[in-house]
Amino acid sequence: MILYIVKRLVLSVPLLVGIATATFFVLHLAPGDPMDMYLEPRFQREMDPEVIEAIRTRFGLDEPIPVRYGKWIRNLATGDLGTSFRYRRPVADLMWERVPYTLQLTVLALLFDALFGISLGILAAVKQYTKLDKVVTLGSLVVYSVPGFWLALMLVLVFSVELGWFPTSQTRSLDYELLSFWGQVADRLWHLVLPVFVLSVASAAGTARYMRNKLLDVLSEEYVLAARARGLRERVVILKHALRNALIPIITIYGMALPFLLGGAVLIENVFAWPGMGTLAVEAVRGRDYPVILATTMLSAVLVVVGNLMADITYAAVDPRVSYEGKVKA
């Protein structure tokens, strides 16, 4: 297994280099100059042209694009993500500050998705054609169709503005530091409720529908009939025999879910003023902050690779036919 993981990681290097190269050139060939923001009259002053030229030189923007690429890829290999044009700070520091906030959202959203999506899918499949099945099927279809940002705004208006049950934004209350340890934990969770719900509810609805359909397929397989014929309890038939097989396509979906959730977090973080990667990425794109855009894109690419690798590893745990030891089980 370890050999397999190492092999996959080594193979992912050219993939990441390819993504990095494509992103770099697309970004630098796109219209717009990061120095333009200095030419806009911010408040009442403008930067002197010679200052702009000096800044351009310092950031290497006066060099040909291939030279910039060479330097960037060399620095990337050493873990140097460069300096943000906008914040004038190392990109790695900015990412280090922001990533934990986004991880809070995305990891909890994944857990919520798995917990509710899979559970509801199983329930709907087991109770096929009952009222519960219809409610889950229709409900998941409706939820899946609702745009995330609209749902976020509606939930904020109802549960924060009108009812006051949850905070409108941010990660903590202003008096957070005065709270007890458990108070702080509760405060953080309280702030997470709406953003995590919005971020995960659509994907949970999708998972529920996949799960229901796949489980129904599996339940009609001969080996399930055989298990039932052997007199096994229905609970054992479903959870031990059918579910493990039905989970395989779901694992594939989860392998891609992390970068997908990161994309969703861009909108959700904006609505909830959540100081994560999404907000950073949006600001970077607006300001042509190349080093930050490249770093956030690379992070997404790494997440795709890691997500797929984790999915492959999980296959082996779920499906006894899958082995990475060089042997194929019958």
Added chain:
Amino acid sequence: MSRFKAVVAHAPLVCAVSLGCGVDGDGARGRPPASATLTTAYCCDSQAFSPAMDVDAKFLVFLPLMSGVQLDEQEGILAERWDVTDDHRTFTFHLRPGLTWHDGAPVSAHDVAFTIELLRHPDVLMVSPAGVLPAVVMDDSTVVIRHAEPTDPVQFWSWYVIWPKHLLEDLDPAALYDWAFWRAPVGNGPYRFVRHMPGVMTELQADEDFRLWRPRIPRVVLKFSQSAGLTELLAGAVDVVEIRPEQALRLEGDDRFRVYHSYHGYMATALHWRNDHPLFEDPRVRRALTMAVDRHWVIRALNLPEATPVFDGVYTHRQVLAGHLPPALPFDTGAAAALLEEVGWKDADGDGVLDRAGMPFRFTALVAGADLQGAGLLVQDQFRRVGIHMMLEVQEPNVTRDRVRLGAFDAYLGGFGNAPGGLHFALGDESRIRYRNAAVAALVREARTEPDPDRRDRLYGCISHHLHDDPPALWLFPQVGMRAAHRRVRGLRSPDRVAEILSLRHLWLEDDTAAVTDPEAGSTS
């Protein structure tokens, strides 16, 4: 605590883990936070005081040599007075005696010289080292600042604040933007830094030893929730937020809030013509296009403040604040049609579009960003009524800027920069809209280096006089900034005291249950 109880009562998930959590002041409907605190939805997180972001929060903690950022009034702040040489290149600032940093160290001319040296540093470059020469300290309270070009000191030294030499001189300028100092600054301004919660807020407290004026608001919280500003205001989590014109509609009829508006000192929204384009090269056509658009109607349709002025020409910051904008050409479709006919444009084939020598009056206007699409559609509709077919191509502002730079456009809807340093991009020798008017170009050159604000105003007036007959663009409205504030925030006033940070010395807080009788109050429309 009541808010928390409500959560516990209604949300089982929170109930399970909420023991000991107090959450007052962060979400009660319509109730502002603690009565002595102004909470504003702000940007920039840990860099609110850093020169990297260079936003107005710095004026709460640090002082500039003089004020003028907001009102263009020449008032000394750190400087008690200043002398200017005849060539407007050398300024001798005499600092107020007895001013101290928040740690008790005296503020001196050495701090000013140190700050200028830092601003000029090759790793910092906040000012041009060739434009601002090293400052000379005459004594502890006198410093001489020299510029390479004639300079208006208010334009320049009202924006840069002075930093404490004794705390920063040993730090590496190359890492200036990353100094921990900006996350917990020690300043000399009306507010002291109290605490910073990353990603959440920075709290400031009025400095009891501050001598220049008495801050009437004891505590200020910069809450980093700008993107959620309006919902934060509605939920009572902040007192003041920046809003968009359409968001003002949501506050209409809600007597808890007041809406204020200001005009961007140096930026207007305009439909720029490519002045050497065959359609627009005749000034009469450009005048007719201006007269064909009912700009008051456009302003109303975009929900901009009713008081938003209509004008044709350029203006300084002082002029827009004083309401002295250049007069507008009238909205007169009959006169517009007559002018166009005079040039040869008439609807010969009866298809509703003017034509000349078989060519229809049809062009494409780039729209710099989706935010301006509404304005573009309204102007398009107005042009259609006089037989002009304008197509719209909405592009990202950066793309529009590149297209304009390359001359790949017929017309574009975007910002018209009025600042002396940027006017030449529109009207001067480097005109990106291909505007050629020798008299205007000469005046623009003169205005760019004119240090005297009164004379600069007059030069702008002369430029506008020329532009009246030979307009390079269709000016729609000055760019409008809007703030919504809880009614307990008093002292805000449209259009000159709208930015709450810059106006803070004039603001005070009142009990939110009191009747609003402030004659300076804004409106909810």
